[in-house]
Amino acid sequence: MIGIRNGFSRLGLTAAVLMAMNAQAGVTLNAARVGAADVAALAKFYEVAFGMQEVQRIQMPASLEVMLNFGDTVAAAKANPGAQIVILHRESDAQQDSVAHLIFNVTDIQATAAAITAAGGTMERAPFVFGNTGITIGLAVDPAGNHIEMLQQPKH
Amino acid sequence: MIGIGNLLTKRTAAWTAGLGASLLVALGAQAGVVLNAARVGAVDVAALAKFYEAAFGLQEVNRLELPGRLEIMLNFGDSVAAAKANTAPQIVIMHRDADDLKDSVPHMILNVTDLAATSAAITAAGGKIEGKPIPFGKTGMLIGFASDPVGNRLELIQQPH
Numbered sequence: 001m002i003g004i005r006n007g008f009s010r011l012g013l014t015a016a017v018l019m020a021m022n023a024q025a026g027v028t029l030n031a032a033r034v035g036a037a038d039v040a041a042l043a044k045f046y047e048v049a050f051g052m053q054e055v056q057r058i059q060m061p062a063s064l065e066v067m068l069n070f071g072d073t074v075a076a077a078k079a080n081p082g083a084q085i086v087i088l089h090r091e092s093d094a095q096q097d098s099v100a101h102l103i104f105n106v107t108d109i110q111a112t113a114a115a116i117t118a119a120g121g122t123m124e125r126a127p128f129v130f131g132n133t134g135i136t137i138g139l140a141v142d143p144a145g146n147h148i149e150m151l152q153q154p155k156h
Numbered sequence: 157m158i159g160i161g162n163l164l165t166k167r168t169a170a171w172t173a174g175l176g177a178s179l180l181v182a183l184g185a186q187a188g189v190v191l192n193a194a195r196v197g198a199v200d201v202a203a204l205a206k207f208y209e210a211a212f213g214l215q216e217v218n219r220l221e222l223p224g225r226l227e228i229m230l231n232f233g234d235s236v237a238a239a240k241a242n243t244a245p246q247i248v249i250m251h252r253d254a255d256d257l258k259d260s261v262p263h264m265i266l267n268v269t270d271l272a273a274t275s276a277a278i279t280a281a282g283g284k285i286e287g288k289p290i291p292f293g294k295t296g297m298l299i300g301f302a303s304d305p306v307g308n309r310l311e312l313i314q315q316p317h
Contacts, residue, residue, distance in 0.1 A: 029267070035261035064235055096257065099195060099250055
């Protein structure tokens with residue numbers, strides 16, 4: 001706690017921030033979201049490439065939003081309390097965002113890379129080993145241009 | 157494992173999408189995929205990490221310092237040790253060269269139990285609240301939108317009490 005307070009002092013943050021921080025015990029990650037001009041088509045990509053299941057969709061007059069999660073069945077995916085992946089409508093896929101907003105843990109990165117390509121995505125960098133960690137990283141782009149990253153832990 | 161019934165559903169979906177047999181083979185290999193993290197970008201990664209710590213009570217659990225770039229991983233927990241032990245997906249902040257992106261997609265959605273308190277914490281830590289919380293139909297849910305100090309949009313969801 002002292003270290004954190006010192007960090008705040010360096011940043012010049014106020015007591016109000018510290019009080020507010022203490023109120024944030026009820027915050028958790030609900031989902032990571034990417035955008036697409038064609039939401040339904042991109043949802044199919046995530047279903048096919050990563051074995052995800054659609055767990056909810058919100059159809060608004062001018063936009064569609066699809067929620068996906070992991071599970072052997074739709075029922076299992078709906079019961080999965082883990083953070084979802086959400087696809088939200090955007091007007092255009094022509095964007096310059098190079099940040100990979102989704103990071104996946106995978107157990108077979110070569111198989112995942114093949115699945116991504118087969119489903120219409122693009123591998124922008126073949127899987128490579130990260131330093132001496134034994135972790136293999138792959139970088140890809142989905143069909144709507146969102147960058148995604150895959151991590152494979154060392155196999156023991 | 158992907159069940160047979162589910163696989164058939166997948167086959168139908170794949171055929172509908174006009175995809176081939178190779179894809180179906182690849183599909184069967186995807187049982188080992190889970191979400192690791194949601195990531196946002198910032199020119200000043202360390203400063204933005206401090207915002208997420210202050211606004212949401214996140215803890216830094218890892219950092220990668222590479223030549224010319226920094227990446228910080230955060231997670232929820234009452235202590236750094238608890239956050240490091242938290243197996244839920246992390247929030248990762250990665251270096252980018254500019255923060256002036258015109259990206260309207262809120263890439264991160266957070267569950268909150270007290271939307272007003274979280275909104276106050278975001279403002280106090282240097283973020284911005286975008287409008288008033290919106291009731292989502294008749295569900296009792298409240299939805300709020302915010303931006304972090306470098307312009308990444310966030311969505312906040314409060315379930316009915």
